[in-house]
Amino acid sequence: MSKKNSEYLINRKDNQYEVVIGLEVHAQVLSESKLFSTSATKFGAEPNTQVSLVDAAFPGMLPVINEFCVKQAIKTGIGLNAKINKRSVFDRKNYFYADLPQGYQISQFKDPIVGEGKVILDMPNGQKEVGIERLHLEQDAGKSIHDLDPQNTFVDLNRSGVALMEIVSKPDLRSPDEVNTYIKKLRSIMRYLGTCDGNMQEGSLRADVNVSVRPKGSKEFGTRCEIKNVNSIKFMQMAIEYEANRQVDLIEEGKTIDQETRLFDTKKNETRSMRSKEDAHDYRYFPDPDLLPLEVSEKFIEELRNDIPELPDDKKRRFIEEFKLSAYEANILVSDIDTAKYFEEVVTKMGKNKDIKLAVNWITGELFAILNSKGLEISQSPVSAKNFAILINLIKNGTISGKIAKTVFELMIDGDKDPQKIVEEKGLKQQSDPKALEALIDKIINDNREKAIEYKQGKEKLFGFFVGQAMKASGGKANPQLINEILKKKL
């Protein structure tokens, strides 16, 4: 494998292969109730406690569309710069399974609610556009639990009927890294919109990954395999890497690739055939006669459009312009909506005389480190944006040094304490009184006469020794800039 110019290629003898990837992302709509029933959708509830007669497909029960879920799908479509279809149709996808009570899934087949769109990825070597084929609404199935009993399978219908958005990309992705960035970008957009919480551990975001390979430079697509239901970015990357290499090996051996559905075994780190094209289900799609075509007006769409918050791409542009951040810094801050919110609150709270660069460095440095070590999200930050802003201002106006600030920050974590108070109580205020510092330095020079002479004779690196002594004598509180100035004068 080579990553020359960050191009992801698979090398075999004299041949180089390009990997072509398309994703079908299943994103759970953030909604209190299900797509066609009023049952709750809370994660982790006791099995079968969030199930209505509709979800369990009792005789004579009928689906009624949840308008909120429709709005969420349209908002997401707007966030993906996509065409919103004023008329869409719900179809039945028919198949039998124990956790599919109706015997069909209500989905959208020919006429999805959202059409073509695009997503911009920020890759290390520049921006990349990934096409969106479509987004449609569909019901989730229930969950079969096979490991509770040696004889029986248990079925939990809590998830049955929960609204999902299936977001289908064009085959525009070319590497596991791009897949990583794409998923994160989708998640970021949906979290900004509040349409999906993007929580992969809870299954709110999962994907089917379509992988094919072709000789570098070829315009034709190779035969693709679909890897079903991968639920973490890491596994997606591993699965792609394995699958692409498997396909290249087959080609190198002169064999053909079968179009098939495969499963990723996370323990063995390999993909395995699930069913071939011949065994593919015939889902017998047809328009659901219980539901009329979904029609939305231009006004309905426009109202939602006006309701769309500033999205990551726009926010990034604004951060660069307004706060003079680098593209790299802006990216880090906007990728997660809560980070962006925190940052903007810090900027506001810092007031007029603010040092934004310093704030950014502290957020991406000290704050991220603490959150990481404690396994917290920024929304759960132990230090509020308000107190964080005060801390940055204390550094900026010279009340404390950067070094002392780290000590203060450590103390703030416990109970979101006001840094101003900590500085006062612990007497950590920086000594910036030139007279006091001069006296302190005079004493140090006196105590180290011989070294002072050596310095004057040209041993310049001893300067650092004197700075160190001065800082030590002040208990770290001396203003390092003043120390430097005074020492230069006195020595």
Place this chain on the structure above:
Amino acid sequence: MSDITKQSLTELVENIKNKKLSSTDVTKAFIDRSEKSEELNAYITNDFTSAIDKAKKFDQKPNLDLKLPGIPMAVKDLFCTKNIKTTAGSKILNNFVPTYESTVTENIWNEGAILLGKLNCDEFAMGSSNETSFFGNVQNPIDKNLVPGGSSGGSASAVAGQLTPITIGTDTGGSIRQPASFTGIVGLKPTYGSCSRYGIVAFASSLDQAGPMAQNVKDCALLHEVISSYDPKDSTSINFKRNHFSKELTNNIKGKKIGIPKEYRVDGMPKEIEDLWQKGIQYIKDCGAETIDISLPNTSYALPTYYIVAPAEASSNLARYDGVKYGFRAKGENLIDMYEKTRSEGFGAEVQRRIMIGTYVLSSGYYDAYYLKAQKVRKLIKNDFDEAYKKVDAILTPSTPSSAFKIGEKTNDPVSMYLNDIFTVPVNLAGLPGISIPAGHDSNGYPLGLQIIGKAFDEQNILNIAYAMEEKINFKNKITDWWIK
């Protein structure tokens, strides 16, 4: 009053309101006759004990402002009734007791009616003779070993045999109108979207409609007024202003234009059906209305279209009966084996036949040729009616191409059985209202019906035409009570 069960709904309501009869009197009379009528096999489940309790309760504190004050009635066993077994005539739901009530029956109980029991029907409403029911044949009160029609055969038999003053059926391709015609009663299939489908065991969702069945047009109008309502729980329910059908009922149809579609004169139609139709045309004229020859050119495609659309939807609607959640379950080696055994043992032959047809027409490679084409033809059929209604206010046709046939006569010939629906299915495909009224007898003395088809949401108009014709026809059903020992 010994002849309580001979009274019409309108009479019973009046007598209860005038306190000439109590709900208990009426309820007991119908229960008594129902108990003597086991040979008709009209009931699948009875709820007689609690019906008497409810009647007594009603009489203690009668609310006479209701439209069906203390009126007992039985309903087709396709309507889910809370805490009362609901089978849809199938083994697969033989043990199914809903925890909920269909909107249509809820509307009925809210107007003071009392449930007598659940009436026999073809399995999942698939059939035209009530012979596909897991619970056995229903006898037509007209004659022994005569089918009552289907799928609302138990309902038709129970009204004609005076086991219930009125009832409700469901009509997907003629399941109210054909049995009404076979038993000499009135049956209305309302406009699609007029009555909620919530809580009705689904057969073909885009065609199913609940509707009233009664001894006469006025009773039918009153019951329709009760059951028709907008229901947000059914996405295909339509929110429009509904008439007070019984209050607004009039026999004045002077100047109305009634279309006579030439395509309904089908090959091999018995002469007595043709004669009946001609008599109907005369009655229309006698009422001061006008008849106009019209053409519905795509009529001959209606039956094949129906037998693609309905099974397609049914094959999907019936997928939920898989033995996993409720209903009958056969033991199996594994999940697939359990499915296969449950559905092979739980569904009867006709239901299995339609599931297979439906699965076939929806499968990839056949979808375009069958299902998609059928949807296109369905649109053409609807266009035919739209075109005709530019010229006429309603359409008059025979209800069925023949009178009732013998039990077993068509069992082994499904196509001949399907042909029974030839005049009724176009109405379902177009989503229109249609009413069948008894209009005469054949040479055996078996009843024959005429159908009046209306514009969408124009039930009042076809009820008025039926009401006016009813007066002229002065039909008398020949019921000999042969089954009562």
